[in-house]
Amino acid sequence: MAMNIRHLISLADYSKEEILELVKLGEKIYNSPKDYAKSCEGKIMATLFFEPSTRTKFSFESAMLRLGGNVLGFSDANTSSVKKGESVADTIRCISYYADIAVMRHPKEGTPKLASMYSEIPIINAGDGGHLHPTQTLTDLLTIHTYKGGLENHVIGLCGDLKYGRTVHSLIKTMARFNTKKFVLISPEELTLPESLKRYLKDNYDVKIKEVRYIEEAIEELDILYMTRIQKERFFNEEDYLKLKNTYILDNDKIRNGKKDMIIMHPLPRVNEISYEVDSDKRAIYFKQAKMGVYVRMALITKLLEVE
Amino acid sequence: MAMNIRHLISLADYSKEEILELVKLGEKIYNSPKDYAKSCEGKIMATLFFEPSTRTKFSFESAMLRLGGNVLGFSDANTSSVKKGESVADTIRCISYYADIAVMRHPKEGTPKLASMYSEIPIINAGDGGHLHPTQTLTDLLTIHTYKGGLENHVIGLCGDLKYGRTVHSLIKTMARFNTKKFVLISPEELTLPESLKRYLKDNYDVKIKEVRYIEEAIEELDILYMTRIQKERFFNEEDYLKLKNTYILDNDKIRNGKKDMIIMHPLPRVNEISYEVDSDKRAIYFKQAKMGVYVRMALITKLLEVE
Amino acid sequence: MAMNIRHLISLADYSKEEILELVKLGEKIYNSPKDYAKSCEGKIMATLFFEPSTRTKFSFESAMLRLGGNVLGFSDANTSSVKKGESVADTIRCISYYADIAVMRHPKEGTPKLASMYSEIPIINAGDGGHLHPTQTLTDLLTIHTYKGGLENHVIGLCGDLKYGRTVHSLIKTMARFNTKKFVLISPEELTLPESLKRYLKDNYDVKIKEVRYIEEAIEELDILYMTRIQKERFFNEEDYLKLKNTYILDNDKIRNGKKDMIIMHPLPRVNEISYEVDSDKRAIYFKQAKMGVYVRMALITKLLEVE
Known part of the structure; x- marks a missing residue:
C-alpha cells in the first residue's frame, strides 16, 4: 500500500486552507488557461465509471485534456469486463500501471475509499452512491x-x-x-x-x-x-x-x-x-x-x- | 443564444461557394495532411452519438485527431446518463463548456438543429433520423x-x-x-x-x-x-x-x-x-x-x- | 490486399530472434520511457473490441498514449454499429483510413487473421475466442x-x-x-x-x-x-x-x-x-x-x- 499519495475521497480529509488553495488555483486557471495547457503533458487519467454519469465524466475528461493530458476509461461497468469477480484492490493495482491518476464513480458507498488504500496513483471520488461527491x-x-x-x-x-x-x-x-x-x-x-x-x-x-x-x-x-x-x-x-x-x-x-x-x-x-x-x-x-x-x-x- | 456561430445542420444552409470551398480545402488537406497536423491543437471535439454509428464516429474522431485536436464523447445514449429527462437545450449548453465543437447524431429529426439554437460552440449534424446527414x-x-x-x-x-x-x-x-x-x-x-x-x-x-x-x-x-x-x-x-x-x-x-x-x-x-x-x-x-x-x-x- | 505489412496474429509467425528483439525493446522502453514519449506522435490506434476486455484494452491504450499517439475505439460490439451485417473485410478496409494500427479482440477464432488479409494497416490480435492471445x-x-x-x-x-x-x-x-x-x-x-x-x-x-x-x-x-x-x-x-x-x-x-x-x-x-x-x-x-x-x-x- 502506498502511503504518501494524496487522494480526494471526502472534503472532510482536506483542511480549510487546502480547500481554499484549490479554489484559488481554479480561479487562476480560469483566468489564464493557456498557462496550464501543457501542465499534464504525457500524463494519463483513467475514468472508471462503474455507473454512467456523462456530465461528470465529460467534465473530468475535458479538464485533463485542457491540461494537455490524455484520457482512457469506461462509462459503464456492463460494457467493461471489470465484473469478472476481481476485487477492487486488484483492479486498482493494475490501473496504477495504465494511468497516472484515476477518477472513480461507483454505485457502492466507500468503494473509492477502498480503492485508494491499494492504489499507487491518486484516486478522485466522482460519486459513491448517495454518499459523497466532493x-x-x-x-x-x-x-x-x-x-x-x-x-x-x-x-x-x-x-x-x-x-x-x-x-x-x-x-x-x-x-x-x-x-x-x-x-x-x-x-x-x-x-x-x-x-x-x-x-x-x-x-x-x-x-x-x-x-x-x-x-x-x-x-x-x-x-x-x-x-x-x-x-x-x-x-x-x-x-x-x-x-x-x-x-x-x-x-x-x-x-x-x-x-x-x-x-x-x-x-x-x-x-x-x-x-x-x-x-x-x-x-x-x-x-x-x-x-x-x-x-x-x-x-x-x-x-x-x-x-x- | 449565440448568434454568430456557424454550424452545419443542413447543406441547404450553405451557399454553392461555401460548399465548393469545403471540398477544395478537403482536397488540399488530402494532398498535404502534414500542413494541418497541428491545426486544432488544444481544441476538443465532443461526439454525441445518441444512437450508435461506429463508422461515422470514427471518421469524425480520426479527422479531429489528425488535426492535432482531442476527442471526448459517447456512442450510445443508453450507456450515458443523458436520458435523465434533461432538455437538449440544457445538455448542449453544458457541452459548450466541455468542448470547442460538437458532433451530434440523434434518432429524432431536428434535434441537432434545436441544439444549435442553444449552443455556444459549432454543432455538426452527423445524422438525425432518416432526415439529414450532410x-x-x-x-x-x-x-x-x-x-x-x-x-x-x-x-x-x-x-x-x-x-x-x-x-x-x-x-x-x-x-x-x-x-x-x-x-x-x-x-x-x-x-x-x-x-x-x-x-x-x-x-x-x-x-x-x-x-x-x-x-x-x-x-x-x-x-x-x-x-x-x-x-x-x-x-x-x-x-x-x-x-x-x-x-x-x-x-x-x-x-x-x-x-x-x-x-x-x-x-x-x-x-x-x-x-x-x-x-x-x-x-x-x-x-x-x-x-x-x-x-x-x-x-x-x-x-x-x-x-x- | 496489402502484402508488405507486418501483423501480429500468432507468435508462431515470428522467429525466435524477432520475439527476443521485442522483449529486449520492451525492457529498453521500461528502463527509459521518456526516450519513447513521442515515438508515435501523430499516429492513431483503433481498438476494436468485439467483446469487452477492459484490462487488455487499457493496456494497449496506455501503451499508445505513452508513445505520444492517439486512440479511438469501441469496447463492445453491441454499442457499436459493426453488427449491421458488414463483412470483416469491409470493416477493416475502412478502419485502415481512420487509424494507423488496429488492435482486435473477437469472440470468433480466426477473425483477426481474416482481417489482416484485407487490412492496409498492421493488425494486432488481442484475443480471438479461446484461440490465441499473443x-x-x-x-x-x-x-x-x-x-x-x-x-x-x-x-x-x-x-x-x-x-x-x-x-x-x-x-x-x-x-x-x-x-x-x-x-x-x-x-x-x-x-x-x-x-x-x-x-x-x-x-x-x-x-x-x-x-x-x-x-x-x-x-x-x-x-x-x-x-x-x-x-x-x-x-x-x-x-x-x-x-x-x-x-x-x-x-x-x-x-x-x-x-x-x-x-x-x-x-x-x-x-x-x-x-x-x-x-x-x-x-x-x-x-x-x-x-x-x-x-x-x-x-x-x-x-x-x-x-x-
Whole structure:
C-alpha cells in the first residue's frame, strides 16, 4: 500500500486552507488557461465509471485534456469486463500501471475509499452512491468564490429536497467551515434537513439556521439561492408530490424580491425545478457553475499530480 | 443564444461557394495532411452519438485527431446518463463548456438543429433520423471532385432504394446545384424517387431526369454510378424482395458496358448489393470514398473552428 | 490486399530472434520511457473490441498514449454499429483510413487473421475466442526476461487448468523455443495438458516434462510458478469442483519450500486462486507482470509502425 499519495475521497480529509488553495488555483486557471495547457503533458487519467454519469465524466475528461493530458476509461461497468469477480484492490493495482491518476464513480458507498488504500496513483471520488461527491462541492465553492468575491459571510438559501440530497449536505458541511452567516433551509416538511446535520452545525459552528416552507418567505435576505430537484420517488402518493412540486418550481415571480446581486445555483441536470424563463435572469448562473466545474477539476488534477 | 456561430445542420444552409470551398480545402488537406497536423491543437471535439454509428464516429474522431485536436464523447445514449429527462437545450449548453465543437447524431429529426439554437460552440449534424446527414454528402462531393476532376456536367446514375434513401436525396439536391447534366434513376417501381423531389428538380434546375428499371439500360452513359442498399423491410412480402434483390446486385456483368472512367460509389456499409468481384475493378472507388470522408471532415472542422 | 505489412496474429509467425528483439525493446522502453514519449506522435490506434476486455484494452491504450499517439475505439460490439451485417473485410478496409494500427479482440477464432488479409494497416490480435492471445505471452516473456535475467534454462511450473487455458498453451509453445529446461505440469487429472501438445513438445524440443497433481510435489525445483484459474464450468459436478478448488489455491504454506528467487506469475484477473496473503511475498510478481504488459505492447507498436 502506498502511503504518501494524496487522494480526494471526502472534503472532510482536506483542511480549510487546502480547500481554499484549490479554489484559488481554479480561479487562476480560469483566468489564464493557456498557462496550464501543457501542465499534464504525457500524463494519463483513467475514468472508471462503474455507473454512467456523462456530465461528470465529460467534465473530468475535458479538464485533463485542457491540461494537455490524455484520457482512457469506461462509462459503464456492463460494457467493461471489470465484473469478472476481481476485487477492487486488484483492479486498482493494475490501473496504477495504465494511468497516472484515476477518477472513480461507483454505485457502492466507500468503494473509492477502498480503492485508494491499494492504489499507487491518486484516486478522485466522482460519486459513491448517495454518499459523497466532493468535486461537485468544489465546483460550487469556486462558483461562489468567483461570483460573490469570496466564500465567507453569506446568507445561503437551500431549496428542495434537503433530506436526501447528497449535494446539499456536502455543501452545507463545507460552507459552514467558511464562516457562513446563515443557512436558510427551504423545503417541504417531508424533506427537511436531517436533525443530525442540524445538530452537527449547531455544535461546531457559529452559524444561524432558519427553516421555512416557501421560497417567498426568505428570498429577500439571500445572497445565494441553491436549488435542487425534488424527486417523485420520495413521496408516498402522487397527490402529495403534485401539490408540492409547483411550490418549489422557481420562476420569475418567486425571485422578484431577491437581491440584485443574489446568485441562483443548481448542480444540474435540472428537469423542471427551475422554469426556463429564469435562465435569462442575470442572477441565474447555473450554467456558468457547470463551466466552473472544469476549472476546479483542472486545479485538483494539477495538485494531485504535483505538476503545479 | 449565440448568434454568430456557424454550424452545419443542413447543406441547404450553405451557399454553392461555401460548399465548393469545403471540398477544395478537403482536397488540399488530402494532398498535404502534414500542413494541418497541428491545426486544432488544444481544441476538443465532443461526439454525441445518441444512437450508435461506429463508422461515422470514427471518421469524425480520426479527422479531429489528425488535426492535432482531442476527442471526448459517447456512442450510445443508453450507456450515458443523458436520458435523465434533461432538455437538449440544457445538455448542449453544458457541452459548450466541455468542448470547442460538437458532433451530434440523434434518432429524432431536428434535434441537432434545436441544439444549435442553444449552443455556444459549432454543432455538426452527423445524422438525425432518416432526415439529414450532410457530411456524407460532403464526402460524396469530395470523392467526385477528386476522382472526376470536378463537380459539374456529370451523368449520375443512382441505383437502389431511391424512395427512402436519405443519402441519395441529399446527394441529388446538392449535385443539382452544380450543373449536373443528367440524373439516371435506377430503381424498382416500389422504390422510385418521390414525385415531390422530381418536381423540385424540374422547377429549379436545368437537369435531365431519366428513369429506368435495370442498370443495364443506362450503364453506357454514366459518369458516376451511385449504389445504395435495398432493405428487406421496405417490401410487403419476402417473394417480391427476393425477386428484386438480385436485379439490383451489382456484378462484373452489369458494369461490362460502362465507361472506362466511370466511378462506382457506395456510402457503405454494404451488405450484399455489390458483389465482392467488383472490388478489384479499378472503377470501384467506394473504399476510397470512405477515406475521403476523413479529409472533408477535417476541412469542415477547421472551417467551423476558424483555425484555417 | 496489402502484402508488405507486418501483423501480429500468432507468435508462431515470428522467429525466435524477432520475439527476443521485442522483449529486449520492451525492457529498453521500461528502463527509459521518456526516450519513447513521442515515438508515435501523430499516429492513431483503433481498438476494436468485439467483446469487452477492459484490462487488455487499457493496456494497449496506455501503451499508445505513452508513445505520444492517439486512440479511438469501441469496447463492445453491441454499442457499436459493426453488427449491421458488414463483412470483416469491409470493416477493416475502412478502419485502415481512420487509424494507423488496429488492435482486435473477437469472440470468433480466426477473425483477426481474416482481417489482416484485407487490412492496409498492421493488425494486432488481442484475443480471438479461446484461440490465441499473443501479447499476453509477450507480457509473460518480458516479465521472465526482466525478473529472471533471461529466457533460457528455466524450470517452469504451470498450475491449474492446463487443458483449456489458452494462456498456458501459448506460453509453453513459445518458451519451448527458448531452451526451457523442464516443464512441470501441475493439474487435476480432469485438466491435464492435451496429449497433442505434449507430443508436439517431445517431437520438437529437448525439454523435460513432469506431471504432478499437487503443487507441494514440485515446488522445490521451480524457477517460475505460473498460476491459472480453474473454472467451475469445467467440472461435471459441484462436488468435484469444490474438492479440487482448494488443492489449487496458492497460499503461503504451499510455497514455503520454494526457491528464494522463484517468481510467481498469473495473467490476471485472479478470483480466488491465489490467497491475498501471498501478495506480500517478494516472489509474487503478478502485478509487476501486468505493468510489463504496457511496455511490451509499446515495443510491439513501435516495431509494427516502424517508428523505432
